[in-house]
Amino acid sequence: MTTGRTEAHVIHTVPVLPDPQLAPLFAGYAGAIAAKRRQMILGVAVFLFAVALASLGAEVDADKFIAKIGNFTSYFSRLTHLDNSAYVWTDPVEWFWGLKRWLRLLGETLLIAYIGTFTGALFAFCACFLCSARLVKSATLRLVVRRVLEFCRTVPDLVFALIFVVAFGLGPLPGVMALAIHTAGALGKLFAEVVDNIDLKPVEGVAAAGGSWFAQVRFGVVPQVLANFTSYALLRFEINVRGASVLGFVGAGGIGEELILAVRRFFYSDVSAILVLIILCVMLIDMGTETLRHRLVRMEGGR
Amino acid sequence: MSVQSNAARAEATGAAVVAMLRENARTDIPYYGWRSHGSGLLAIAALVGIYIAGVAVLGITPGRFFVGLFRLGDIIGLMWPPSPETWGKFWIYMDALGQTLAIAFLGTIVAAVFAAPLGFLAARNIVANRIVHFGARRALDTVRSVDTLIWALIWINVVGLGPFAGLLAIATSDVCALAKLFSEAIETADRRPVEGIMASGGSRAAAVRFGIVPQVLPVFASQILYYIESNTRSATIIGIVGAGGIGVYLSEQIRVLEWSQAAFIILMVLVTVAIIDAISRVLRKAIIGRA
Numbered sequence: 099m100t101t102g103r104t105e106a107h108v109i110h111t112v113p114v115l116p117d118p119q120l121a122p123l124f125a126g127y128a129g130a131i132a133a134k135r136r137q138m139i140l141g142v143a144v145f146l147f148a149v150a151l152a153s154l155g156a157e158v159d160a161d162k163f164i165a166k167i168g169n170f171t172s173y174f175s176r177l178t179h180l181d182n183s184a185y186v187w188t189d190p191v192e193w194f195w196g197l198k199r200w201l202r203l204l205g206e207t208l209l210i211a212y213i214g215t216f217t218g219a220l221f222a223f224c225a226c227f228l229c230s231a232r233l234v235k236s237a238t239l240r241l242v243v244r245r246v247l248e249f250c251r252t253v254p255d256l257v258f259a260l261i262f263v264v265a266f267g268l269g270p271l272p273g274v275m276a277l278a279i280h281t282a283g284a285l286g287k288l289f290a291e292v293v294d295n296i297d298l299k300p301v302e303g304v305a306a307a308g309g310s311w312f313a314q315v316r317f318g319v320v321p322q323v324l325a326n327f328t329s330y331a332l333l334r335f336e337i338n339v340r341g342a343s344v345l346g347f348v349g350a351g352g353i354g355e356e357l358i359l360a361v362r363r364f365f366y367s368d369v370s371a372i373l374v375l376i377i378l379c380v381m382l383i384d385m386g387t388e389t390l391r392h393r394l395v396r397m398e399g400g401r
Numbered sequence: 402m403s404v405q406s407n408a409a410r411a412e413a414t415g416a417a418v419v420a421m422l423r424e425n426a427r428t429d430i431p432y433y434g435w436r437s438h439g440s441g442l443l444a445i446a447a448l449v450g451i452y453i454a455g456v457a458v459l460g461i462t463p464g465r466f467f468v469g470l471f472r473l474g475d476i477i478g479l480m481w482p483p484s485p486e487t488w489g490k491f492w493i494y495m496d497a498l499g500q501t502l503a504i505a506f507l508g509t510i511v512a513a514v515f516a517a518p519l520g521f522l523a524a525r526n527i528v529a530n531r532i533v534h535f536g537a538r539r540a541l542d543t544v545r546s547v548d549t550l551i552w553a554l555i556w557i558n559v560v561g562l563g564p565f566a567g568l569l570a571i572a573t574s575d576v577c578a579l580a581k582l583f584s585e586a587i588e589t590a591d592r593r594p595v596e597g598i599m600a601s602g603g604s605r606a607a608a609v610r611f612g613i614v615p616q617v618l619p620v621f622a623s624q625i626l627y628y629i630e631s632n633t634r635s636a637t638i639i640g641i642v643g644a645g646g647i648g649v650y651l652s653e654q655i656r657v658l659e660w661s662q663a664a665f666i667i668l669m670v671l672v673t674v675a676i677i678d679a680i681s682r683v684l685r686k687a688i689i690g691r692a
Contacts, residue, residue, distance in 0.1 A: 149510060155503030156564040156645070169559040209455040216452050252674050253667060256550075256638040260655045261663075265476055266469030270459040344550040347642060348652075351459070358642075361554050373547065380546035 177370040186367050194371050200356065204379055207352035210273045210345065211338040217274070218281025219331045222247075225282065226289035227315050232298060247290075250283025255341055259350040270351030277338050277345070285334055292326045293319060325394050332387040339383050343376050480664035490662070494650060498669055500564050501646035502677070504639070505632035508571030513625045515576045520583025521609070537584075541577040549574040549635050553644040564645025571632050571639070579628060586620040587613060622688045626681045633677050637670050 115123075178186050186193040194200075227233050229243040255276045262272030301318035309317065346354025353372060360368040485491040523537035553570035560566050595612035603611070640648020647666060654663040 149507065152503035152507040155500050156507050156568045157500075158507065158565060158568065162560060162565070166560050170556075173555065173558055206459065209459055213452060213455050213459070213461075216448070249671070252634070252671055254634050254638045256641060257651065257667065260641070260652060261476065262469070262473070264655065264658070265473040266465065271461050271465060271469065274459065274461065340546065340548050344548045347550060357551070358554065361558070373551070376551075377543055377546045381542060384542070384546070 176366040177373075180367050186370060193367055196356075196368070196371075200353065200372060200375055203346075203353040203356055204375055206270060207342045207345075207354075208339060208379070208383075210270050210277065210350075210352055211335060211342040214274045214277025214342070215281055215331060215335045215338050217278035219285055219327075219334070221278070221282035222285035222289050223327065225286045226293050227319065229286070229290050230293045232294065232296075233301075233311075233315065233319070243286075244290075247283045247286040250279050251287065252283070253280070255280035256344070256348060259345055260348050263349045268349045268351075273342065273345040273350030273352060276350060277341060280341075281334055281338060285330060288330045289323070289327055292323045292330075296322045325397070329391050329394055332391055336380075336384055336387050339380055343380070476660055479660040482661060483664035483668050484661050485665050486662060494647065494666060494669060497640075497647040497650055498673055501636045501640075501648070502633065502673070504564050504567045504571060504646055505636040506629055508568045508636070509575060509625060509629045509632050511568070511572040512575035512579050512628070513621070515572070516579035516583055517621070519576065519580035520587060523580060523584035524587035538581075541581050544573070545577040545581070547574065550639060550642055553639045553642050557643055562643045562645075567636060567639040567644035567646060570644060571635060575628060575632065579624065582624050583617070583621060586617045586624070590616045619688050623685045626685050626688075630674075630677055630681045633674055 258276035556566040556569040640646040641652045
């Protein structure tokens with residue numbers, strides 16, 4: 099936008115202002131850029147300060163990290179060696195010596211995740227209609243349900259598991275309950291958002307035909323939200339399979355107990371075998387639920 | 402015209418409408434009942450069947466459940482009132498909570514620093530090579546399927562007990578999740594700025610720097626904020642395996658059955674999470690609003 103190019107024979111489609119008028123505009127532009135840059139520098143400074151403060155808090159020690167990063171690689175090399183110092187994949191039978199037991203525990207983990215997700219989803223399903231402003235008039239009821247759901251999803255499932263293990267004893271029961279409560283909180287919020295975005299016309303239709311509140315929810319709301327609900331529940335199931343794999347760390351059933359024992363007793367090849375099983379299992383579940391979700395979406399689209 | 406007669410008239414009209422509807426109701430449409438959603442019912446039956454079988458296999462009986470529930474009631478009774486008992490302990494817990502926040506914040510930042518280049522590698526519109534793209538995606542999925550707590554166990558073996566192991570655990574487990582989100586943000590970015598830069602003679606690097614980065618940076622920032630939020634929650638539990646933060650004290654107090662102190666720590670965590678949520682909401686609004 100310099101005036102130097104202005105020549106008599108060039109026809110300008112964009113008018114170019116004379117210099118005296120341009121000068122304040124350029125000054126304003128420079129000022130705006132400078133202000134933005136100052137803001138950016140301030141932001142970066144605050145950010146760096148927070149990082150420095152956090153490094154102190156988290157006891158970050160670069161020397162220790164560099165000195166011990168060798169441990170990380172050597173740890174991985176130990177994970178890939180059997181007791182007789184052969185590579186694990188040279189002797190899969192020896193590597194997966196406890197396959198039967200581990201598969202049983204993995205199955206237990208999956209069941210914990212499944213029952214926890216199912217129970218939690220049922221609770222979330224009942225709760226989500228109660229905290230929608232469009233379906234429930236009582237503000238107190240809505241608030242109470244919302245707060246309970248918030249509590250359920252803010253407390254991590256492992257904390258629930260720690261407490262439940264004391265109350266219910268060791269085993270899968272506390273794990274199932276911990277997952278169910280956390281799932282109810284997390285899904286309840288997502289379900290409620292779906293319910294908040296429904297088309298109200300079917301509900302009004304059922305109400306106009308004299309349907310009760312339950313009939314309105316059953317025939318006006320549920321058909322609209324069921325596909326979304328299922329999709330969210332499947333996603334949560336994926337997350338819960340991962341979560342259930344560590345519930346055993348606190349004694350709440352599943353493969354985690356075996357894993358933490360193997361880690362603590364330095365049975366390296368067992369650790370890697372169990373990790374491989376967990377990773378395979380989680381990936382299979384991910385792929386399965388993804389297929390199901392895509393099919394659901396297609397069913398919805400075809401309607 | 403009194404109100405009474407109005408109501409009576411309304412009732413009469415209503416009755417007439419119902420009578421009319423009854424008369425004109427079609428009886429020639431066959432009603433299949435439950436057979437009309439047979440496959441749906443079958444699926445539900447299968448789900449419930451697995452559920453019941455699972456409950457049996459896991460050895461969950463009503464007896465165990467209710468005995469536990471009563472004991473849980475006792476525990477909740479013992480939790481009241483939540484208190485740290487002494488001011489000394491209160492400050493110890495505050496210190497540990499600060500550590501938790503530091504772990505969550507720094508772990509996410511480290512994860513994001515490594516995730517950004519990975520995200521570009523895994524994005525289809527940046528790296529056209531399908532093998533690289535597929536490999537990157539699969540590698541990300543593998544690491545993602547290992548829980549943070551398992552990473553914490555591994556890192557404790559490497560750098561020893563303490564918050565540093567926790568930080569590394571959060572960073573490793575989130576690199577992949579963030580990289581995947583980043584690559585999705587990059588893939589959905591508007592192509593036109595890139596085409597504009599290429600058309601005016603810019604290099605590919607310039608196209609990425611000026612065409613894509615300005616578009617995706619606010620999205621990245623908002624996702625990082627979201628992860629800091631959720632990692633505050635994760636960071637409270639990695640202490641259970643000894644990787645620093647408030648979780649160390651929480652699991653210790655539960656193990657020695659000091660319920661009122663455990664309840665106090667849980668309350669502290671809830672308040673902290675609420676504060677972090679509020680801050681991140683404000684920041685996210687500022688970032689997205691400006692973009």
